[in-house]
Amino acid sequence: MKRWSCVLCLLALVSLALTGRVSAQAVTHPLDPLTRLEHFTVLEVLQQSGKLADGSRFTRLELKEPDKAGVWAWKPGLPIARSAEVVVAQGRSVFEATVDVTGKRLVSWAERTGVQPMWVESEYGNEVVGKVMKDPRFAEALKRRGITNSQFVTCIATPPGNFGEPKYAGKRIGVLSCRLRSGYRNTWARRIEGLSVVMDMHAKEILEFTDDEAVPVPAGGNDFDRAAIGKLREFSAPLEVRQPNGPAFTMDGHVITWDRWRFHVRPDSRVGVIISTATWKDGDRERPVMYQGHLSEIFVPYMSAQKDWYVRTFIDAGEYSAGGLADTLSPGVDCPDYATYIDSVVPAGAGWPTDKPSVVCVFERTAGDMIWRHGTEGRPQRELVVRMVAMIGNYDYVVDWRFLPDGQIKVSLGATGIVETKMASARDARVAGTNGPESRADAYGRFVEPNVVAVNHDHYFNFRLDMDVDGATNRFVRDEIVPKTLPPGHPRRSIWVTETKAVSSEQEAKLTMDMHKPSLWRVTGSRQNHVGYPASYQLMPAHSIHTLLTPDEMSRQRAGFIDHHLWVTPYAADERYAAGDYPTLSTPGHGLPAWTKANRSIADTDLVLWYTFGTNHIPRTEDWPVMPVEHTGFQLKPSGFFRRSPGIDVAPSEPKHCCSSNPHDTETSS
Ligand SMILES: [Cu+2]
Numbered sequence: 188m189k190r191w192s193c194v195l196c197l198l199a200l201v202s203l204a205l206t207g208r209v210s211a212q213a214v215t216h217p218l219d220p221l222t223r224l225e226h227f228t229v230l231e232v233l234q235q236s237g238k239l240a241d242g243s244r245f246t247r248l249e250l251k252e253p254d255k256a257g258v259w260a261w262k263p264g265l266p267i268a269r270s271a272e273v274v275v276a277q278g279r280s281v282f283e284a285t286v287d288v289t290g291k292r293l294v295s296w297a298e299r300t301g302v303q304p305m306w307v308e309s310e311y312g313n314e315v316v317g318k319v320m321k322d323p324r325f326a327e328a329l330k331r332r333g334i335t336n337s338q339f340v341t342c343i344a345t346p347p348g349n350f351g352e353p354k355y356a357g358k359r360i361g362v363l364s365c366r367l368r369s370g371y372r373n374t375w376a377r378r379i380e381g382l383s384v385v386m387d388m389h390a391k392e393i394l395e396f397t398d399d400e401a402v403p404v405p406a407g408g409n410d411f412d413r414a415a416i417g418k419l420r421e422f423s424a425p426l427e428v429r430q431p432n433g434p435a436f437t438m439d440g441h442v443i444t445w446d447r448w449r450f451h452v453r454p455d456s457r458v459g460v461i462i463s464t465a466t467w468k469d470g471d472r473e474r475p476v477m478y479q480g481h482l483s484e485i486f487v488p489y490m491s492a493q494k495d496w497y498v499r500t501f502i503d504a505g506e507y508s509a510g511g512l513a514d515t516l517s518p519g520v521d522c523p524d525y526a527t528y529i530d531s532v533v534p535a536g537a538g539w540p541t542d543k544p545s546v547v548c549v550f551e552r553t554a555g556d557m558i559w560r561h562g563t564e565g566r567p568q569r570e571l572v573v574r575m576v577a578m579i580g581n582y583d584y585v586v587d588w589r590f591l592p593d594g595q596i597k598v599s600l601g602a603t604g605i606v607e608t609k610m611a612s613a614r615d616a617r618v619a620g621t622n623g624p625e626s627r628a629d630a631y632g633r634f635v636e637p638n639v640v641a642v643n644h645d646h647y648f649n650f651r652l653d654m655d656v657d658g659a660t661n662r663f664v665r666d667e668i669v670p671k672t673l674p675p676g677h678p679r680r681s682i683w684v685t686e687t688k689a690v691s692s693e694q695e696a697k698l699t700m701d702m703h704k705p706s707l708w709r710v711t712g713s714r715q716n717h718v719g720y721p722a723s724y725q726l727m728p729a730h731s732i733h734t735l736l737t738p739d740e741m742s743r744q745r746a747g748f749i750d751h752h753l754w755v756t757p758y759a760a761d762e763r764y765a766a767g768d769y770p771t772l773s774t775p776g777h778g779l780p781a782w783t784k785a786n787r788s789i790a791d792t793d794l795v796l797w798y799t800f801g802t803n804h805i806p807r808t809e810d811w812p813v814m815p816v817e818h819t820g821f822q823l824k825p826s827g828f829f830r831r832s833p834g835i836d837v838a839p840s841e842p843k844h845c846c847s848s849n850p851h852d853t854e855t856s857s
Pocket residue numbers: 602606644645646804
């Protein structure tokens with residue numbers, strides 16, 4: 188029996204090595220994503236229940252996670268019960284359903300009132316968009332801009348947020364965004380500017396049509412593909428990272444084991460990728476660190492007051508991820524060519540399972556750094572990366588979960604893609620010698636071309652971190668770093684000391700970084716280390732910002748999670764998205780602000796950290812026409828979790844090309 192299972196293991200490994208790909212075909216863990224077959228089972232159950240109507244739109248069809256305690260207790264070989272959570276929009280109504288996939292039956296079907304479903308792909312080009320494009324006012328607007336053929340124009344409808352205008356209350360409002368597509372691949376700098384059209388996506392009516400200033404579309408030429416760039420510069424020698432014996436991690440279904448780490452990876456249509464049951468093997472014990480971690484929400488408000496621009500306050504993950512937040516990754520571009528890929532299945536608008544290949548890649552890397560060194564002793568750094576890239580309109584977000592041999596988990600978030608640009612009017616245009624050194628538009632963005640302004644904006648990200656440090660019962664503590672003055676006569680006047688404070692309620696745990704009042708944020712478990720400290724993990728922020736939008740700004744209220752860098756809540760299975768389940772055209776206060784109103788206790792319980800970080804993006808000419816990846820992020824760092832430096836026993840690497848510092852010496856050294 189044992190021998191057979193080993194043979195199967197080997198076959199699985201060989202097939203992984205040959206294909207470098209994991210597809211959701213077999214269920215081997217309770218958190219595995221729904222397979223294509225299971226997806227069909229859900230559709231069949233819903234169809235047979237008679238709940239579906241013509242034109243039902245699916246905005247979610249995913250695994251409904253089993254009970255958390257059951258997942259921790261689960262062992263290979265034990266039965267796995269499968270369920271699905273489904274959100275279906277029918278006309279103006281939203282229904283939430285739970286389907287028992289194993290038992291093939293509908294468990295629940297309930298209408299969720301007062302919310303709007305996620306924007307689905309078919310709405311971008313909804314027939315009301317076609318209606319606008321056939322409207323004589325549209326032809327006139329194009330004509331004013333010197334465009335005689337609307338065939339060369341592409342328009343989409345997107346949700347404009349919610350600014351509390353009573354006439355739009357409860358309506359499914361879309362605003363038009365058009366670009367000239369003739370001649371160039373990159374149409375982002377070819378916006379039809381000054382045209383503001385509001386549409387009712389359900390009634391298929393044009394509610395408002397304003398054509399302000401007819402700003403000409405720039406002649407173009409912002410392509411960045413190889414053909415457009417011309418001669419490419421090459422480095423004089425190749426640089427390769429190779430893994431001739433394959434990766435040092437194993438993938439058993441969706442469970443990855445690497446070094447001391449073991450965790451589960453699951454693609455998810457809304458948040459891209461979910462890391463679950465992360466444990467560290469400490470001797471014979473598998474010590475839990477984190478039950479689950481994932482991106483929870485994104486908020487990108489633009490800083491232009493102009494009529495067709497102020498609506499740009501995107502709550503991206505919750506508004507736009509219906510087709511799957513994660514984009515397909517390209518080997519050699521998005522991930523090293525030796526990476527392993529994970530495929531996903533996402534529901535198309537009509538619910539049909541759609542394969543989305545290679546949405547997550549897993550690979551090891553080394554950048555020539557060290558885990559530690561002293562004198563001639565040291566150990567090479569190496570890390571395991573789980574990557575997904577979300578492409579949302581013009582922007583691409585690279586989300587890396589990085590596992591290190593010293594017990595750290597780092598999350599890097601890289602923003603790249605194309606900055607959103609506004610076509611500058613004649614008054615605004617930066618034409619040398621005509622408008623002086625500063626133009627009116629400079630306050631709202633930076634010129635990247637004489638007629639093109641890249642508009643200022645923020646990027647905020649919220650991550651949900653369900654920490655389980657040595658088990659589910661945890662405590663959140665702050666180590667405040669406070670100055671201490673010393674008594675008269677002491678040669679030193681002051682030092683600083685730490686004061687550790689347990690934080691016991693949700694209100695107390697709404698924290699904002701302040702360089703003048705620094706503190707460490709830690710989650711402690713019930714286990715004590717050899718010197719009596721509770722084993723803990725620290726959430727360590729990196730660079731971030733705090734919002735400058737005023738509290739009465741409705742877009743800020745709709746993305747209320749940006750009010751604090753950190754929120755801590757008691758675990759609740761249905762609290763997953765920082766701006767609430769339905770941020771599309773939402774009213775203020777959903778998600779974290781609503782949940783924490785009850786001021787629940789977070790003392791000695793199962794707790795969840797919600798970390799918000801962000802950047803003010805003042806675009807540079809170097810961000811144009813395509814932006815080099817800008818990284819930010821955070822880390823989860825062991826603190827008192829290990830009795831000594833956890834990277835101490837990593838084996839040193841054997842130098843392969845010893846002692847040759849001169850490239851001309853290679854002959855003698857090899
Ligand atoms: Cu940006």
